[in-house]
Amino acid sequence: MGGVPRFWRSIDNRYRLIGTRCKNCGEVFFPPRVVCPNCRSDGEMEEVQLSGRGEVYTYSVVRVPPEGFEDKAPYVVAVVKLEEGPLVTAMIVDCEPGEIDVGTPVEAVFRRISEDGEDGVIYYSLEFRPVREG
Numbered sequence: 001m002g003g004v005p006r007f008w009r010s011i012d013n014r015y016r017l018i019g020t021r022c023k024n025c026g027e028v029f030f031p032p033r034v035v036c037p038n039c040r041s042d043g044e045m046e047e048v049q050l051s052g053r054g055e056v057y058t059y060s061v062v063r064v065p066p067e068g069f070e071d072k073a074p075y076v077v078a079v080v081k082l083e084e085g086p087l088v089t090a091m092i093v094d095c096e097p098g099e100i101d102v103g104t105p106v107e108a109v110f111r112r113i114s115e116d117g118e119d120g121v122i123y124y125s126l127e128f129r130p131v132r133e134g
């Protein structure tokens with residue numbers, strides 16, 4: 001045991017948005033945690049499939065972006081409250097900043113950002129986009 005939890009070794013699992021749920025208190029965590037911060041060692045964790053759906057909890061519009069993101073500005077960075085409860089900070093894509101408000105329903109999307117040539121690890125960034133009806 002020890003080292004990196006196995007969920008971080010699996011691209012598939014990250015793509016599928018796996019979190020963990022404490023069997024003791026029921027709280028869901030994303031990214032997955034090995035130990036429940038509420039229950040410590042009393043809580044046994046189980047993996048749960050997250051829906052990837054949630055709503056904007058709070059957000060800000062970034063107009064002066066950090067280096068490397070110049071072509072994306074202005075963009076929205078939001079704290080998304082997932083259906084299962086965890087809060088995730090991520091960029092909101094496929095939208096105009098004016099479309100986003102507190103409570104806007106969003107869904108997770110994964111964007112391939114880079115591939116490590118040596119060991120072939122592929123890095124994904126988790127982003128969200130507004131859920132559009134119809």
Ligand SMILES: [Zn+2]
Pocket residue numbers: 022023024025026027036037038039040043
């Ligand atoms: Zn717990």
